[in-house]
Amino acid sequence: MTIFSAQVFQNEYLPDGGDTVDAVVTVSAAPGGETKARQEAVEVIVIDCSGSMKEEGGAKMEGARRGTMAAIDVIRDGVWFAVVAGTSNAWPLYPQQVGLVQSSPQTRAEAKQLVARVRPKGGTAMGKWLLAANELVSQRPGAISHCTLLTDGKNQHEKDWELDAAIANCVGKFQCDARGLGADWDVDEVRKISSALLGTCDIIPSPDQMEDEFRALTEAAMTKAVDRVALRLWAPQGANVQFVKQVAPTIEDLTPKAVQVDALMRDFPLGAWADDESRDYHIRIQIPKGNVGDERLAARVMLVVDDEQVSASLVRAVWTGDQALATRINGEVAHYTGQEELADAIATGLAAREAGDEANATVKLGRAVQLAHEAGNSETVKLLQNVVEVEDPKTGTVRLKRDVAQVDAMALDVRSTRTVRVNKK
């Protein structure tokens, strides 16, 4: 069993006439409580077998085979699993009849033999792959279900609405970590999948990185101990919840995922958790104004696991005439506001660069370097350095590089939402 706790960081003091409350909520899961039998789990691996996987003299397909085998190797005994080959259709690769098989040394060996025989053939229709994964996970309702999806190209062989309909159909059924191999896929398209299905999106620049990446991804999926966790937010009558964002380990806007519970409460699905992880959320709420001296509850933040409320924390508002108190910004809130601006600066900077607007790209990416430097986000600084020449990180003075590898620009784009924790400066 897993124990959840939540901690609120905020400056509760508002000036006279102030109505906007910012808070950062840190949610932590820890092992403990009654020991229950481990929840059943499902792992579906979908590998792209489109014709383009032939490229690089077959190295892409070989990388995908090796990566999939590495992933299969770390599927825990007893976990239900399947491997799907994705083209312009979805094909059962292992088991060969549509279904799931329980992991054991024997079934893992059988699966790897079949993976060795997969070959590139056909197109790319990720919506069909997702529906196939959904069909498989639906065989074990109640299990913690995870899908690892690999593509190397754009979703060319179905209409956009087909992919969107497929994603909508899979929401809440399983989580999906999506990976793009090489530089010929579309970051926004793949991120759309992982974002809706509460997973991560990343680039695997070269086929020889497949094994490490897929092994790590599957190992992480195997640690998940509890599923269907939701953050339940109560806000007072007349309040406007401006946003709820996950801000660590990555930035993910949860606002559009709200499910209304009643007139004042809504749930934001957080997916599956390992029993040793912690995530931060930034909440901004506009509440009805009070008079100096008034106090009001701005939000009650609860965690819901299996429809049971397991924790509650308070976000408060106190109106004060003391300007010094009211203008203070909480350290956590300031830190994550900066990280959100950083991700935004990278996204707009890259878009400007793509559009040939060099002046704007230089300004935005320069600002990104400055913010990443201030926050101690050295990984992001490193990624930015592949795209810009940094003259002075403190002032954000940069020059655009001329010859930028497409994979470097994509890596910056896809990893721009990774944040650092406030205490890890």
Add this chain to the structure above:
Amino acid sequence: MATCPNGHESSWEDFCSTCGDPISESAGGGGSTGAGDAGAAEASAATGATGGGDAAKSASEIGLSCPHCSVSRTEEDVFCESCGYDFASGTLPTEEASLDPVSGALSGSTPSGSTPSATNAAAAGAAAAAAGAAAGSVTGEVAPPTTPPGDPQPSGKAPESAFKKGADGPVAPDPAGATGEATAAPDTVAVISVDRDFFERVAGGGELSFPDPDPGESRVTLVGNEILIGRRSDSRGIYPEIDLSPPMDDPAVSHRHAMLRQGADGSWTLTDLDSTNGTYLGDHTVSMAPNTEKPLPLGTPVFVGAYTKVTLEAL
């Protein structure tokens, strides 16, 4: 049940569960940020006879609303009256389906096996896909909206599974030895170019024009032991390994034109797949008999379409 200064009945004793005002001086005067979790948990457990869980349940019954657009709904509603959200499946009507109010309304309830009629094949295709999605599975064979009516597509098949099965999938047949052909290194490359003599013979003086500028030579490494020559068709799901749709763009090539096969000894054969304009082996004066497999030595040119020449070379 506590009552707040504004007269709301509150299910919590610290702050009003409607307006958020403090309920008593002692609860409001706490002063410190993030007041204890335990207090809040107690408060929700101590809501009188109903208990916290029941309170939450009755509250949810009062305020049923569309999760997509928040417009209120009744328990009987199947779709949101405002945005068309399907409460049962949790899906929105697709763009195409909602263009036509009739098919839009059908999209959640059409039996998944329905066959698109010839008159509204496009809309029905979308609706069938949406219906399949609602039922938890979409067939790989649903006709895309662009399919012209009457096109002999496998769209009439009842959608059962999101999976496609069969021998022509991306899984190589069980290899005889331990080293399957899937892992065998490719050893042949196809060199594709245009040939003016061939063009003058088969298409000269017709409507087609010889490509200008000359697209030059392109090379495709042959991976696998069956290589299709043809033109890509998204609607028919044909993706030839040697694809002569643009940029090669030979309009006289059939979608499934000819097949190259590699035998166990590494040698290649060529079979014309009953293409519209035929396949010429070695010399462009006599076309091959359809569906007849002929040996294809490396270096022997194959002519297809209006001007395309394909020659195999060792890699």
